[in-house]
Amino acid sequence: MSELTKRILILLCLIFITSPSNAKTLTFAVVPQQSAKKMAQKWQPLIDYLSKYTGHTIEFRTAKDIPTFEANVSAGLYDIAYMNPYHFVVFNDSVGYRSLAHQRDKKIRGLIVVHQDSPVQSLADLNGAEIAFPAPAAFAATIITSAHLRKQGIAFIPRYVKSHDSVYLSVQRNFFKAGGGILRTLNISPDSVKSDLRVLWESKGYTPHAIATHPKMAEVDRQAILNALIALSNDSSKASILSRIGFSGFVASSDSDWDDVRALGIASLSRPHL
Template sequence: MLLRVGLFLSVLLSFNLFAQTLTFGIVPQQSAKKMAALWSPVLRYLSDTSGLKIQFATAKNIPEFEKRLLAGEYDIAYMNPYHYTVFSQKPGYNAIAKQKDKKIKGILVVKKDSPLTELRQLKGAKLAFPSPAAFAASVLPRAKMAQEGIEITPEYVSSHDSVYLNVARGFFPAGGGVMRTFNNTDPAVREQLKVLWTTPGYTSHAIATHPDVPQQTRQVLIKAMLKMNEDPAGLALLKMLNFKGLEAASDDEWNDVRELDIRLLDHMLQ
């Protein structure tokens, strides 16, 4: 009798694990439509492989995404390195994976026919950035220019794609992004631009789970993500994201970002 009860409870726990729908929040670096097109096939693959129900989610802009992370609205989230150092503290997201063999670098782009050749020529200019706390696309280039005494006025335009479009249209002389989104942006826009400057590399975006996600579920997710590296179909989906693959990750891998001592979002932790 006890054996039957134990078996029933085991089956019930397994059913609850796999019946739950998990929201996977993606940082809105590009339009929701484009991100859904790129990420939904990956999430379907992970759902089919893991037996979990994983649903795409995002936000209208990066500040809204930050609020949702703080509120713990996503069961799983793909967030920039600085966001991870903040929201691993509160509400306590735990890293499980990241892009394989990748260091994230910010870029400043200008029009292809721009006469600008170095950062100091941007002094006094108004530049486009996705948001104040976009790590590689905004925090790093602004910090570098401040260090060099290059005073600029930042204008926040909500996404990486918006930066590229605004610079291509000549509304700003330069703007911040990252190579992955630059390569993924509309070719008609990208072909009008060139990279003026590139930042040093740091640990890339984190894929992290909310602290309420059970350890068993975390392990199932990691296993499904790593399987993509061994499956040509999985690798093809990751290639659409400009990912070489996925690898398991631990919290201390973002200590290089923590050492920068960025305080932009400290008010959210109070």
């Protein structure tokens, strides 16, 4: 055996020994609150961090719109998914997705926004108006805001425009009198759009979006991902990764954390458009 062959064999052995035998490829899907390009730009640094920390290859996923995302989660296509509170309640029950973490020190609130120069000063001024929403099953932006309007006896025509960004842009351009959203997506919208909008109404707070895992995911892999999320949350040198998605950090969660959403009874009244 030549010296070169020996060296090649030694190198191959070292690669085999040092390569993680349990490395996997996992998908991490994020509900499409913005365009796919913007979502990837904001979330990819977090995905890269999780891949490096866990030793797994984690691939970013989203969908062209919220109904498509719902259909994919319903089919169990994602290993990990960041989904709204309503989605989690539904898919925890129907598919078995298990909660892993949620945003730290955060409650999700629905907003109704109008143009800064709009004459609308109260919800009553929206009676009979067309109002923009991201999708029928967007929890805070659609379900909570719509429920409050109906409770107040305000008639309106819902128009679904596929994303939070589209809601804000359509109100800013005066295509609609008002739109439903949430504070986080409003805060990270372009200044040119955000500066032209005014928050007309804000709901009370609910447990925020869940990071949930497929029911077949091994507990050791769930724990590895959770450890990575907690480590990131406690590492000030990596704060920019979290700030890109508008988070301060993550905390571990249990399925019962979303009992406040279950108490609304909405999961038993309707299902996402699949």
